Amino acid sequence: MFEKSLLAHKRILVTGGGSGLGAAMSHRFAELGAELLICGRRSATLDETAAQLRAAYNAKVHTFACDIRDANAVADMMAAIWQDGPLDILVNNAAATFIAQSEHLSARAADAILAPTLHGAMYCTLEAGRRWIESDHNGVVLSILSTSTITGRAFTMPSAMAKSALLAMTKSLAVEWGPKGVRLVAIAPGPFPTPGATGQLHPEGRDSGPAARNPLGRVGEHSELANLASFLISDQAGYINGEMVVQDGGAHLRSSGAEDLLHWTDTQWAAQRTARAKS
Ligand SMILES: CCCCCCC/C=C/C(=O)SCCNC(=O)CCNC(=O)[C@H](O)C(C)(C)COP(=O)(O)OP(=O)(O)OC[C@H]1O[C@@H](n2cnc3c(N)ncnc32)[C@H](O)[C@@H]1OP(=O)(O)O
Numbered sequence: 001m002f003e004k005s006l007l008a009h010k011r012i013l014v015t016g017g018g019s020g021l022g023a024a025m026s027h028r029f030a031e032l033g034a035e036l037l038i039c040g041r042r043s044a045t046l047d048e049t050a051a052q053l054r055a056a057y058n059a060k061v062h063t064f065a066c067d068i069r070d071a072n073a074v075a076d077m078m079a080a081i082w083q084d085g086p087l088d089i090l091v092n093n094a095a096a097t098f099i100a101q102s103e104h105l106s107a108r109a110a111d112a113i114l115a116p117t118l119h120g121a122m123y124c125t126l127e128a129g130r131r132w133i134e135s136d137h138n139g140v141v142l143s144i145l146s147t148s149t150i151t152g153r154a155f156t157m158p159s160a161m162a163k164s165a166l167l168a169m170t171k172s173l174a175v176e177w178g179p180k181g182v183r184l185v186a187i188a189p190g191p192f193p194t195p196g197a198t199g200q201l202h203p204e205g206r207d208s209g210p211a212a213r214n215p216l217g218r219v220g221e222h223s224e225l226a227n228l229a230s231f232l233i234s235d236q237a238g239y240i241n242g243e244m245v246v247q248d249g250g251a252h253l254r255s256s257g258a259e260d261l262l263h264w265t266d267t268q269w270a271a272q273r274t275a276r277a278k279s
Pocket residue numbers: 095096097098099100106107108109110112113145146156159189190191196197200201210
């Protein structure tokens with residue numbers, strides 16, 4: 001669907017690029033010609049993904065064991081990246097969440113979500129943006145958010161807060177940094193099963209509903225998210241700034257309060273029409 005060279009000569013940092021959706025995006029970006037820089041806390045996971053990217057696409061790949069909750073570690077990573085040349089694109093993908101009743105969250109538990117998801121992404125954005133602006137180099141920031149930015153989300157309140165704050169960052173900096181050559185965009189994915197998300201959000205005993213409840217009757221495929229991300233970070237999307245694209249099969253639109261009607265049978269609808277005709 002894209003020219004093979006869509007992302008040629010682009011140096012892209014994907015936070016959390018070693019696993020899940022971050023790895024899926026990294027594969028697609030490498031296939032489209034990009035040089036990949038991936039970070040995460042687990043070196044072994046990063047090394048495994050890097051080896052796959054090199055073998056599959058002959059891609060140039062660098063790994064950084066970096067905990068993005070640590071502002072100094074992020075600054076050191078960015079300094080190391082810039083030693084080999086400027087980054088072109090930052091993908092804020094790393095995040096954490098779990099389901100819990102909010103009244104039972106300790107401060108440490110809430111911070112365990114806010115620190116990587118909000119603060120980590122903000123540290124990465126500020127470190128990259130500062131360098132782009134200082135050197136008059138164009139840059140793009142893509143943040144992977146969630147439809148909780150639109151609906152809120154019960155039982156994952158800190159994640160919904162963090163993602164909403166990152167949407168505010170995307171819109172704010174689109175205006176502030178747009179004139180300086182830095183473009184910010186976001187994706188709000190619906191359910192795209194990954195071991196990380198399933199492990200945290202769908203423990204045994206929870207219904208396996210996301211596919212059944214989705215208007216399209218299925219969950220997302222990693223390649224679909226990777227393709228949208230590739231377009232949004234490419235020069236082809238150069239006039240899109242400050243926007244969040246929802247990619248959820250229409251799932252968030254079902255929270256209008258009429259969802260039960262989706263389960264009505266033809267007989268029930270026929271009875272409704274008859275009752276109305278009589279009245
Ligand atoms: C239909 C749409 C789909 C919904 C989409 C939702 C959008 C977001 C999705 C995602 O982000 S998916 C990605 C999920 N992946 C991850 O979370 C991977 C990264 N995860 C982690 O690093 C950890 O799992 C963690 C849960 C963040 C914990 O990391 P950390 O090492 O910092 O925590 P701890 O030191 O172990 O604990 C700190 C604190 O938190 C409490 N806690 C930990 N886990 C839970 C839990 N499952 N439930 C409740 N509380 C938890 C823990 O008890 C500690 O608190 P205190 O006991 O010390 O008070």
